[in-house]
Amino acid sequence: MYRIAELALGAAQSAGATYVDARVVHKSRQDVQVKNGAVDVVASAHSAGIGVRVLCDGAWGFAATCDMADAAVMETAQQAVEIARASARTMIRPVELSPVDAAVDEVSHQAALDPFQVPIAEKIDLLLSCDAAMNVPGVAVRQGSVNCTREEKWFASSEGARLWQERIATGAGIEATAAAAGEVQRRSYPASHGGQKACRGWELVEELALQDHGKRVATEAVALLDAEPCPQGKMDIILTGSQLALQVHETCGHPVELDRVLGTEASFAGRSFLTLDKLCSLRYGSEVVNIVADATVPGALGSFGYDDEGVPAQRVRIVCDGVFCGYLTSRETAPTLGRSSNGCMRADGWNRSPIIRMTNINLLPGGGGALADLIRGTDDGLLMFENRSWSIDDRRLNFQFGCELAYRIQGGEIAGMVRNPSYQGNTPEFWGACDAVCGEEEWQVWGVPNCGKGEPMQVMEVGHGVAPARFRQVTVGVAR
Amino acid sequence: MEQELLELAQTIVSECQADQAEAVVQDGTEAVSRFANNVLHQNMQEWSRRIDVRVLLGKRVGCASGTVADLDDARRVVAKATELARVAGEIPDFESFAEPQPIPEAPPAVAEDVIQCTPAQRGALVEEALDVARERSLAAAGALSVRSGTLTVANSLGVAAVHSSTATHFHVVMQDEDSAGYASAEGRSLADTRVREVAERAADKATLGRNPRHIKAEPLAVVLEPVAAAELLDMFSFGFNALLYQEQKSFVCDYLGQQACTSFLNLTDDGLDPRTNVRPFDFEGLPRRRVELIKDGAISGLVHNTYTAARAKPPTQSTGHATQPPGRWGPLPRNLIVSPGEGSLEDLIARVDRGLFISRIHYLNYVHPRKTILTGMTREGTFLIEQGQITGAVHNLRFTERFVDALGRIAAIGCKGERHGSVWTPPLLIESFSFTSETEF
Numbered sequence: 001m002y003r004i005a006e007l008a009l010g011a012a013q014s015a016g017a018t019y020v021d022a023r024v025v026h027k028s029r030q031d032v033q034v035k036n037g038a039v040d041v042v043a044s045a046h047s048a049g050i051g052v053r054v055l056c057d058g059a060w061g062f063a064a065t066c067d068m069a070d071a072a073v074m075e076t077a078q079q080a081v082e083i084a085r086a087s088a089r090t091m092i093r094p095v096e097l098s099p100v101d102a103a104v105d106e107v108s109h110q111a112a113l114d115p116f117q118v119p120i121a122e123k124i125d126l127l128l129s130c131d132a133a134m135n136v137p138g139v140a141v142r143q144g145s146v147n148c149t150r151e152e153k154w155f156a157s158s159e160g161a162r163l164w165q166e167r168i169a170t171g172a173g174i175e176a177t178a179a180a181a182g183e184v185q186r187r188s189y190p191a192s193h194g195g196q197k198a199c200r201g202w203e204l205v206e207e208l209a210l211q212d213h214g215k216r217v218a219t220e221a222v223a224l225l226d227a228e229p230c231p232q233g234k235m236d237i238i239l240t241g242s243q244l245a246l247q248v249h250e251t252c253g254h255p256v257e258l259d260r261v262l263g264t265e266a267s268f269a270g271r272s273f274l275t276l277d278k279l280c281s282l283r284y285g286s287e288v289v290n291i292v293a294d295a296t297v298p299g300a301l302g303s304f305g306y307d308d309e310g311v312p313a314q315r316v317r318i319v320c321d322g323v324f325c326g327y328l329t330s331r332e333t334a335p336t337l338g339r340s341s342n343g344c345m346r347a348d349g350w351n352r353s354p355i356i357r358m359t360n361i362n363l364l365p366g367g368g369g370a371l372a373d374l375i376r377g378t379d380d381g382l383l384m385f386e387n388r389s390w391s392i393d394d395r396r397l398n399f400q401f402g403c404e405l406a407y408r409i410q411g412g413e414i415a416g417m418v419r420n421p422s423y424q425g426n427t428p429e430f431w432g433a434c435d436a437v438c439g440e441e442e443w444q445v446w447g448v449p450n451c452g453k454g455e456p457m458q459v460m461e462v463g464h465g466v467a468p469a470r471f472r473q474v475t476v477g478v479a480r
Numbered sequence: 481m482e483q484e485l486l487e488l489a490q491t492i493v494s495e496c497q498a499d500q501a502e503a504v505v506q507d508g509t510e511a512v513s514r515f516a517n518n519v520l521h522q523n524m525q526e527w528s529r530r531i532d533v534r535v536l537l538g539k540r541v542g543c544a545s546g547t548v549a550d551l552d553d554a555r556r557v558v559a560k561a562t563e564l565a566r567v568a569g570e571i572p573d574f575e576s577f578a579e580p581q582p583i584p585e586a587p588p589a590v591a592e593d594v595i596q597c598t599p600a601q602r603g604a605l606v607e608e609a610l611d612v613a614r615e616r617s618l619a620a621a622g623a624l625s626v627r628s629g630t631l632t633v634a635n636s637l638g639v640a641a642v643h644s645s646t647a648t649h650f651h652v653v654m655q656d657e658d659s660a661g662y663a664s665a666e667g668r669s670l671a672d673t674r675v676r677e678v679a680e681r682a683a684d685k686a687t688l689g690r691n692p693r694h695i696k697a698e699p700l701a702v703v704l705e706p707v708a709a710a711e712l713l714d715m716f717s718f719g720f721n722a723l724l725y726q727e728q729k730s731f732v733c734d735y736l737g738q739q740a741c742t743s744f745l746n747l748t749d750d751g752l753d754p755r756t757n758v759r760p761f762d763f764e765g766l767p768r769r770r771v772e773l774i775k776d777g778a779i780s781g782l783v784h785n786t787y788t789a790a791r792a793k794p795p796t797q798s799t800g801h802a803t804q805p806p807g808r809w810g811p812l813p814r815n816l817i818v819s820p821g822e823g824s825l826e827d828l829i830a831r832v833d834r835g836l837f838i839s840r841i842h843y844l845n846y847v848h849p850r851k852t853i854l855t856g857m858t859r860e861g862t863f864l865i866e867q868g869q870i871t872g873a874v875h876n877l878r879f880t881e882r883f884v885d886a887l888g889r890i891a892a893i894g895c896k897g898e899r900h901g902s903v904w905t906p907p908l909l910i911e912s913f914s915f916t917s918e919t920e921f
């Protein structure tokens with residue numbers, strides 16, 4: 001495949017490009033879904049092609065094709081140069097890239113148990129057993145799914161980089177939806193919106209023990225139909241697992257993307273309240289809030305060997321003792337800060353040009369002990385589980401989240417189930433009200449496989465390590 | 481090209497040994513020129529050909545898709561789908577792929593200027609917007625997208641449908657120190673993007689938006705520009721999906737046949753309407769039928785694919801709204817039209833005593849789909865209307881609203897509509913819309 005990539009490099013350079021990188025990407029995916037006691041979907045998808053990114057006359061051009069015949073590849077590389085020349089008409093300053101060592105390397109993230117080798121029949125059987133466990137009166141829809149992806153990528157640059165990477169990921173989840181007149185309630189495990197996903201193999205699915213949770217999620221979904229509505233007002237909240245992961249994603253992961261800060265996503269995804277003047281000065285959260293971007297966590301969904309500019313994976317401080325101290329950067333944007341790229345440029349496949357993406361944006365464990373300790377230390381509050389809805393403004397300040405289920409905490413004890421729980425806040429105020437993050441024993445990385453950004457849309461797999469955390473006096477019950 | 485793609489689809493379907501086979505080929509070119517800070521910073525073009533194959537063995541369905549450069553690639557996709565169908569369990573409700581039906585003649589859907597468009601031409605169009613930004617000392621960010629493509633569907637029961645189309649979209653945010661304005665246009669040809677006019681409109685909003693005031697979040701009257709109305713209606717229209725209805729997840733379960741909306745609201749879906757992105761048939765190759773979703777304010781219809789139609793009680797016919805295989809989200813309306821009313825955008829504003837003019841909506845999401853509770857933010861052009869006139873800009877607000885109820889409070893529908901995404905709609909005046917929290921920008 002390097003031969004094809006090198007063909008593109010040569011063609012683009014002959015056409016006048018001063019920098020070229022070419023990525024050949026093969027992606028495969030398999031999906032198995034079961035619904036209401038029967039198979040719903042058994043599907044596979046394969047995508048292969050080459051994308052060529054060039055600098056010519058100081059500006060960018062990108063072209064891609066799924067036809068990997070020599071002539072088509074060379075024509076595509078020449079198109080990229082023609083596009084760059086068109087971009088250069090509007091240029092104010094030529095693009096300059098921060099230096100990177102041209103790496104020659106092979107990185108394979110192999111799974112312990114290859115999920116593609118597990119027979120489909122076994123996957124269906126597992127999901128049918130979960131389905132049977134969820135068959136509780138009042139449940140209208142029972143659903144379970146497993147999916148796996150394999151990506152193989154050859155990267156070659158005119159600076160001499162030659163990188164081959166292979167990456168396998170596996171995901172799984174179940175959900176039960178209960179319905180009555182005018183009301184629908186859903187519960188899922190281990191996370192909503194398809195479940196958990198990680199750069200691991202079938203061993204992940206075995207560890208999740210989906211079938212052991214079927215009856216519980218179904219029973220909870222039915223119980224929610226008649227549960228108390230969410231109280232309204234200000235109250236302490238404890239966020240757990242995948243909901244806290246999404247909170248980190250939306251209020252920290254996106255606003256620290258340097259391209260948003262510099263305005264290059266302004267028309268679509270939006271900008272960021274974390275403007276350059278805030279770096280190393282803004283109090284983002286309380287002193288217990290420590291956040292890193294870490295592309296090196298083994299098995300996490302946002303981990304890799306090198307980004308799509310050939311920059312090695314790194315661990316970077318984002319928030320240190322509550323103070324905002326770092327961005328996610330690329331070779332083009334990092335020099336704005338007088339720094340080199342910290343390796344966050346990734347593309348959603350061969351047909352997309354890389355943009356700044358999250359890696360694993362992790363809230364580091366704190367001194368809050370176990371979840372039970374947090375509950376005991378809460379006088380009147382809500383303990384929230386699994387995301388149901390999310391929305392945040394284009395600067396990443398005003399957010400509103402809904403969860404599948406909450407428990408009321410009174411006097412340090414769980415007091416009853418709450419339906420349609422929601423909370424709303426402002427990012428620095430909210431993280432400033434964080435008074436405890438649980439310890440290492442509760443810490444876990446959650447995969448978010450569907451982060452959307454860019455035009456045309458690019459969907460990216462990222463991760464978030466979190467342990468349950470408490471936030472004091474948050475507005476709850478906006479949307480009942 | 482159409483003939484070549486149809487032959488490819490028919491060849492692999494006829495070679496397949498399964499009980500039934502279906503192939504969907506999507507072939508196309510997409511070019512996107514993105515600009516920000518008055519510079520073209522991402523500029524790309526892509527060609528792809530993708531094939532989706534479904535194979536039926538008894539009641540077992542296997543789906544496979546792949547990018548294909550030649551017939552052998554396509555054959556590999558069929559082999560994969562067949563292999564999966566052998567091991568897939570049965571889908572008890574699954575009857576058959578679609579039986580062929582005549583596809584009606586569609587209005588023209590291809591613009592030659594899109595097929596011929598070069599990177600330099602796209603650059604020159606973007607320059608028109610950048611000129612406006614520079615003349616007015618604003619920072620422009622946006623994108624010009626042009627697409628051309630062919631959708632082909634064939635199956636072993638005799639379905640054979642092919643259709644080519646082009647689409648263009650231009651949008652821009654003009655930014656000043658404490659303000660921003662959004663405008664966009666889309667259609668079939670480069671001319672439909674009206675770049676200079678759209679850029680001027682966005683720039684006017686940025687200028688008018690200086691020194692925004694803070695206002696309290698509370699229920700207020702709103703005038704929704706077509707793009708904002710389209711975003712809300714697009715999200716709301718998920719509920720007309722027959723699969724969600726059958727699974728009791730749709731608001732239609734609670735409202736079918738009821739007068740839930742303003743009596744003069746009519747919402748239809750029509751794949752042949754030239755105001756929308758014309759699509760004469762769906763991903764099963766069936767004609768897209770005109771469906772009245774809201775008729776004179778009453779919730780009146782659902783959209784179906786072959787599968788949901790067969791399991792409906794009583795069984796009905798597909799309306800031709802199947803989505804891309806495997807189509808697990810069910811059928812969707814993609815050519816929505818709100819019947820125009822009377823009066824210009826200015827007339828709608830003139831009817832508001834105190835309220836908001838909304839240009840664009842950001843991060844819209846369902847809080848509760850069955851109740852149609854939606855939340856989202858205003859963005860890039862939110863203005864206060866007092867005594868029938870726009871009197872200045874305000875900080876952005878969050879709304880949390882039961883949207884079906886809001887459709888019952890429509891006071892007026894404008895006479896002139898625009899196409900945005902899957903929806904063609906005029907501006908809407910809604911008497912009261914529930915704003916629930918505030919921002920400082």
Ligand SMILES: [Zn+2]
Nearest residue numbers: 249450451452
């Ligand atoms: Zn995201």
